[in-house]
Amino acid sequence: MSLLPARRLLLVHAHPDDESINNGVTMAKYAAEGALVTLVTCTLGEEGEVIPAELAHLAPDRDDTLGAHRVGELAAAMAALGVTDHRFLGGAGRYRDSGMMGAPQNDRPHAFWRADLDEAAAHLVAVIREVRPQVLVTYDPNGGYGHPDHIQAHRVAMRGAELAGQADFRPDLGPAYAIEKIYWNCNARSDVEEGFARLTAAGVSFPGIASVDDVPGVVPDAEVTATVNGGPVHTAAKTAAMRAHYTQIAVDGPFFALSNDLGQPLFGREHYLLVHGEAAAGEGGREDDLFAGIDGTAASAASGATGVSEARGDKDGSVRMEEAAE
Numbered sequence: 351m352s353l354l355p356a357r358r359l360l361l362v363h364a365h366p367d368d369e370s371i372n373n374g375v376t377m378a379k380y381a382a383e384g385a386l387v388t389l390v391t392c393t394l395g396e397e398g399e400v401i402p403a404e405l406a407h408l409a410p411d412r413d414d415t416l417g418a419h420r421v422g423e424l425a426a427a428m429a430a431l432g433v434t435d436h437r438f439l440g441g442a443g444r445y446r447d448s449g450m451m452g453a454p455q456n457d458r459p460h461a462f463w464r465a466d467l468d469e470a471a472a473h474l475v476a477v478i479r480e481v482r483p484q485v486l487v488t489y490d491p492n493g494g495y496g497h498p499d500h501i502q503a504h505r506v507a508m509r510g511a512e513l514a515g516q517a518d519f520r521p522d523l524g525p526a527y528a529i530e531k532i533y534w535n536c537n538a539r540s541d542v543e544e545g546f547a548r549l550t551a552a553g554v555s556f557p558g559i560a561s562v563d564d565v566p567g568v569v570p571d572a573e574v575t576a577t578v579n580g581g582p583v584h585t586a587a588k589t590a591a592m593r594a595h596y597t598q599i600a601v602d603g604p605f606f607a608l609s610n611d612l613g614q615p616l617f618g619r620e621h622y623l624l625v626h627g628e629a630a631a632g633e634g635g636r637e638d639d640l641f642a643g644i645d646g647t648a649a650s651a652a653s654g655a656t657g658v659s660e661a662r663g664d665k666d667g668s669v670r671m672e673e674a675a676e
């Protein structure tokens with residue numbers, strides 16, 4: 351029997367780097383508060399484009415060693431975020447990066463895009479039943495921007511959550527467990543527009559500037575149901591994590607570029623759409639805590655730079671443990 355922290359967050363992503371770009375602030379904040387943050391990455395990102403010239407030999411059309419290299423980048427990023435539980439779906443190398451939509455790599459035997467959905471989801475069911483997360487974060491059905499691995503990661507996450515709750519599905523993987531809240535990543539339009547205005551004014555080093563339309567999952571502000579604000583400390587951790595993905599991301603202050611060399615803002619606030627479970631919005635109608643409303647987790651929502659919990663009737667908050675299933 352093992353002990354689990356009171357609050358447990360699971361994130362499902364397609365490639366190393368997606369977690370830091372989308373959820374770096376959220377992961378750093380909850381890890382710092384003592385929550386169990388579990389990252390499941392579905393591929394090694396073998397088909398990514400390599401930015402630094404000195405590492406160009408890693409590319410799939412040359413040495414094809416980018417996947418192994420990115421395992422190390424991801425480990426460094428997790429150290430920056432304070433996250434200790436990161437895994438690859440089915441084990442490292444089980445599924446390969448499928449490349450961009452329509453690329454010949456989509457049809458390779460181990461491409462994640464070709465994975466059998468229930469087989470891939472079963473790997474996630476094992477994780478869900480082990481760590482028993484109250485909250486799951488993944489992409490929207492379009493994967494944010496249409497990359498086949500992101501679409502597949504969404505499907506696997508949603509199917510995994512469904513199957514984990516079914517007692518008759520693979521009882522060998524542990525007792526059924528129902529995730530209380532599921533969120534999809536999104537970006538609030540006003541934040542994105544404001545970020546590009548800052549970027550344009552700042553005059554950064556990137557050869558070009560992206561546009562609002564290049565940012566995945568931009569939605570009208572009114573559709574956003576939860577916003578996690580990292581503050582300077584967790585935003586710095588996110589920035590460090592993004593820098594750790596050195597082959598994929600070039601960071602310049604509060605801005606970054608992917609391999610297209612187009613600058614875009616690095617966000618210290620991360621936005622979510624609640625698609626399963628009960629919203630427990632505070633003032634302004636938006637949740638500021640992904641665990642809001644979940645029994646037994648509220649008192650551990652210590653915030654602020656001191657890290658000191660406010661006494662709210664349940665003083666032991668984040669150190670309170672729950673007995674895990676065998």
Ligand SMILES: [Zn+2]
Nearest residue numbers: 364365368500
């Ligand atoms: Zn990706």
